[in-house]
Amino acid sequence: MNPDGAFDRASGTCCASDLALTNGYGSVILHTPASLGVHIMKRAGVIGLFVVWCLVMGERNALAYVDPNSGSMLLQIVLGGAAGLALIVELLWRRVLSVFGLHGRDRSRNDHAKG
Amino acid sequence: MAIAFDPASFRDRHARVFRRDGRILRALSALGLRDWELLKASTFFQRHVDAGTLVRTRRAQDEAALLSELGAGWAAVVEHDAVPFISYPYEWTFGMLRAAALLHLELLGDALEEGLVLKDATAYNVQFVGTRPVFIDTASFTRLQPGEVWHGYRQFCQTFVYPLMLQAYKDVPYQPWLRGSLEGISARDMYAVLSVRDLVRPGVLPHVILHAKAQARFEDTSADVRTALKRAGFNRALIQSNVARLRRVIEQLEWTGRGSPWAGYAETHSYSDKDVEQKAAFVDSATRASAPRWVWDLGANTGRFARVAADHADHVLALDVDGPAVERMYRDLQSGPTNILPLVGSLTDPSPGVGWRNEERLPMLRRGKPDLTLCLALVHHVVIGAHIPLPDFVDWLSTLGADVVIEFVTKQDAMVRRLLANKDDHYTDYDQAAFEARLDRYFRILARLSIHEGTRVLYHGVRES
Numbered sequence: 001m002n003p004d005g006a007f008d009r010a011s012g013t014c015c016a017s018d019l020a021l022t023n024g025y026g027s028v029i030l031h032t033p034a035s036l037g038v039h040i041m042k043r044a045g046v047i048g049l050f051v052v053w054c055l056v057m058g059e060r061n062a063l064a065y066v067d068p069n070s071g072s073m074l075l076q077i078v079l080g081g082a083a084g085l086a087l088i089v090e091l092l093w094r095r096v097l098s099v100f101g102l103h104g105r106d107r108s109r110n111d112h113a114k115g
Numbered sequence: 116m117a118i119a120f121d122p123a124s125f126r127d128r129h130a131r132v133f134r135r136d137g138r139i140l141r142a143l144s145a146l147g148l149r150d151w152e153l154l155k156a157s158t159f160f161q162r163h164v165d166a167g168t169l170v171r172t173r174r175a176q177d178e179a180a181l182l183s184e185l186g187a188g189w190a191a192v193v194e195h196d197a198v199p200f201i202s203y204p205y206e207w208t209f210g211m212l213r214a215a216a217l218l219h220l221e222l223l224g225d226a227l228e229e230g231l232v233l234k235d236a237t238a239y240n241v242q243f244v245g246t247r248p249v250f251i252d253t254a255s256f257t258r259l260q261p262g263e264v265w266h267g268y269r270q271f272c273q274t275f276v277y278p279l280m281l282q283a284y285k286d287v288p289y290q291p292w293l294r295g296s297l298e299g300i301s302a303r304d305m306y307a308v309l310s311v312r313d314l315v316r317p318g319v320l321p322h323v324i325l326h327a328k329a330q331a332r333f334e335d336t337s338a339d340v341r342t343a344l345k346r347a348g349f350n351r352a353l354i355q356s357n358v359a360r361l362r363r364v365i366e367q368l369e370w371t372g373r374g375s376p377w378a379g380y381a382e383t384h385s386y387s388d389k390d391v392e393q394k395a396a397f398v399d400s401a402t403r404a405s406a407p408r409w410v411w412d413l414g415a416n417t418g419r420f421a422r423v424a425a426d427h428a429d430h431v432l433a434l435d436v437d438g439p440a441v442e443r444m445y446r447d448l449q450s451g452p453t454n455i456l457p458l459v460g461s462l463t464d465p466s467p468g469v470g471w472r473n474e475e476r477l478p479m480l481r482r483g484k485p486d487l488t489l490c491l492a493l494v495h496h497v498v499i500g501a502h503i504p505l506p507d508f509v510d511w512l513s514t515l516g517a518d519v520v521i522e523f524v525t526k527q528d529a530m531v532r533r534l535l536a537n538k539d540d541h542y543t544d545y546d547q548a549a550f551e552a553r554l555d556r557y558f559r560i561l562a563r564l565s566i567h568e569g570t571r572v573l574y575h576g577v578r579e580s
Contacts, residue, residue, distance in 0.1 A: 070336050070340045071328075071330035071331060071332055071333040071334065072269035072272075072327070072329065073264045073266075073268075073340050073341065074266075074340060074344075075321075075325055075329040076264050076265060076268060076357055077353065078325060079321055079322075079357040079360060080354070081356035081360075082343075083352040083353045084353050084356070087344075087347055087349060087353065090347045094347065101182075
């Protein structure tokens, strides 16, 4: 079963920025029972984060280095609650900067100070 | 004699286990030693060791001699307290795997507080002493590098979260799956077995669906995700948040195993209280006489007689094929005694050797031997239920090298009649006289007791040396 065709692998580019909003989030509600829809609406925060995160992370790359752990690593942003949200904003900002050929500062250096 | 490392200890190049005269030792590289010293200096280490939830570990007294045997590349040797019997997640009942998962998260949470993390998150890092989970891989603790994610998250899902969900949400036993896959259940496979209804269950959306999708999405990425996250400021608060959520999900997972005829067998069986009392007294006196260190109760059901044996033995391994019955035993044992290890397993299809060289996880019979074996209300299931010829079964029993308390259930007994109700009785070998003759071949019968109007007979045999 695959109730949320939104993120179906068959759709290939599900997380590419142009498809994520139209084909992605909406179909979760359309193709599931009403009760589930209500529940998912409650969880819209999580899904919203996931969609934003897919936007941030950019295009698929077709190199054949299989490392499913990359997905597990990135998912941890979504699972990181409020701190994860801040990180997504940071990643978005970096993307904006990179469009203009600028680089954000490296935050890993003060990571320990933040804990 | 050259030191041979334990066949299961090869992943971590900086900390490898070996055995010497029954001792469990771990060779550490310079990096491994650094991690060990960090762990030893932490405040949670001693607290968990004292609580029995982290294996007691110390520098080996004969470290210098061991290091010279080990040769170059090693900086220290630590010694762990030995676990009485090594068991594997595919032999644990639901409650045990759940307890092991919660212990893992507790240790990870404590480690994160002090700037440490667990390198990996396999369920095989936990063992059970009785019903108490003990974390045994001290080498898994290391310093949390700035900006690092929790690298064990995927493994934690695969070997803890998904098996528990499979049992709790789908009422499907996870043991066969884990036995067939040491890496556990993948997010993709877990996703595939879920129904629409399961989507609203705790933890499914983030840990199964999003996880499966994220893995599929990024499986062929060439991006340096690790560095990208580090630069963006990934920090320990994110891991702590994830760990707290995972803990809440696991605490909500429940499985009672209702519907098994065996979990309620102690109340519903056909024999009387007097029969049970007689049987308990027989087991009691036989265990006293054999004075065993280890008793293996094969077909232990909910552990009624394992408890009797536990009074006179150091340890009891209580094995039964029925998950719900073992789950009930595990729950009942929370209030003691503490020397019974409940495990799920079949005598006629025992845990094999699996993993690298088929030696990473050993067959049950290579992990220990009993001094006394209990086979109560078992023989008819082995012979009539599983088609094992009766002489073969007694021959096999003798190879354990232990004394035996065995119950022969005659064909006049109601339970045997039920087993035979819908099949042809071609079990000509299932005969009391033939059974006794075979038993005599290997054991000296010290006591014999007829119960339940003579339809069941108990024997206490001691191994002829």
